[in-house]
Amino acid sequence: MRSKFLTIAFIFIFVAPVFADAESVDELRSEIEEKNAQIKELEEEIAEFQTEIDKTSKETGTLKNQVGVLTKTINKLLTDIKVTQKKVEAAELTLEELQIGIAEKGSETEKFKNALAEIVRNMNEIESQSLIEIMLARPDLSGFFSDIDYIESLSSDLGLKLNELKEAKIVLEAEKSKQEKTKLSLQSLRLELDSRKSIEEDARIQKNNLLKITQNKEAEYKELLDDRLSKKEALEAEIRSIEEELRITIDPSSLPSPGSGVLKWPLNSVFITQYFGNTPFATQNPQVYGGKGHNGIDLRASIGTPVKSSADGVVIATGNTDLQRGCYSYGKWALVKHPNNLSTLYAHLSLISVSPGQNISGGQLVGYSGNTGYSTGPHLHFTVFASEGVRVVRLGDVKKVTNCANMEIPIAPFNVYLNPLTYL
Secondary structure, eight states: OHHHHHHHHHHHHTOOOOOOOHHHHHHHHHHHHHHHHHHHHHHHHHHHHHHHHHHHHTSOOOHHHHHHHHHHHHHHHHHHHHHHHHHHHHHHHHHHHHHHHHHHHHHHHHHHHHHHHHHHHHHHHHHTSOHHHHHHHSSSHHHHHHHHHHHHHHHHHHHHHHHHHHHHHHHHHHHHHHHHHHHHHHHHHHHHHHHHHHHHHHHHHHHHHHHHHHTTOHHHHHHHHHHHHHHHHHHHHHHHHHHHHOOOOOOGGGSOOSOTTSSOOSSSSOOEEEOSBSOHHHHHOHHHHTTSOBSSEEEEOOTTOEEEOSSSEEEEEEEEGGGSTTOOSOOEEEEEEOTTSEEEEEEEEEEEOOOTTOEEOTTOEEEEEBOOSSOSSSEEEEEEEEGGGOEEEEHHHHSOOSSOTTOEEEEOOGGGEEOGGGTO
């Protein structure tokens, strides 16, 4: 019987886990490090492009300048694509490494389980014998007590190995959790890659159209800008007349208490280029705002910058005023309603990543910033409304408008527009 115990213990204690080729794992880690180094270099290149774009954008608004900005923007977007591609590749390699680790731990755990099952079966056989039977089976008492000591020792080893099995199970579950997170990250990165390719293609089309319309002549570019501004002013006047007819009283107690952090900033990097209300620009351009001031804040954001939801909520509507020729308004926009009775508008986007009716979490991607609609340069227009007073309308349904009859946009009485800085 003792020799049987020894054989089982030897099999159990010295079960060797099957490890993947260590060289292949090292190669994967080396490739991942190389990808990360390449990503860092490309991100530094992107920062240089952004510095050049910011510098060029501050110069006089000429056709040459605008073409230069678009050229630099396209180069930056191409580099954004490279960075995202490298991140996809790094995530794929990480997933491969995790799969190897999971296979190792799975094999090791399975062998632990099989060995445990075998020793438990044999211990059950031992326990089915009485102490009298074991004693009578031995020629002397010394051998009997030796067997008893061995059984106790084996039971102790069994407890230790059970703990090792539990630890292996915890590690295996942690590796599987990492695998699921990496899969989700990879899926998100692939969607981002497709989005960035689409944004770069649109920027290229925008540049080509600009050159085609102006025939590379400064005078024609100036005429184009003047035409856009006049149509923008006409639309703003029409919208103001609609909004002035709206009447609603907002109960202040229905809104969140003012304070920083009620809403999150929609961009990772924040630089305000125009504030809410009667800012110097709004005061100097009453024809644009009708003396009511700026109805949101403008945040500097180059084309392709991720724009995130300021809080949990539901996407009420999205739109694109550029679909109607000569309609210079918000361009691509998204409106999100939050549970705290606030709604937020994200406008001049280059790409919308959400759909009406979609539930969205705070910090979740809404889209990418751009230069759509009437915009003097790439930025994010961010508006905060009291939810009960804002509605999305097809402009032609409420008033005969000049250029945007078929377009939908959010409108509200002016007292429904809230200063975003009250809550950010």
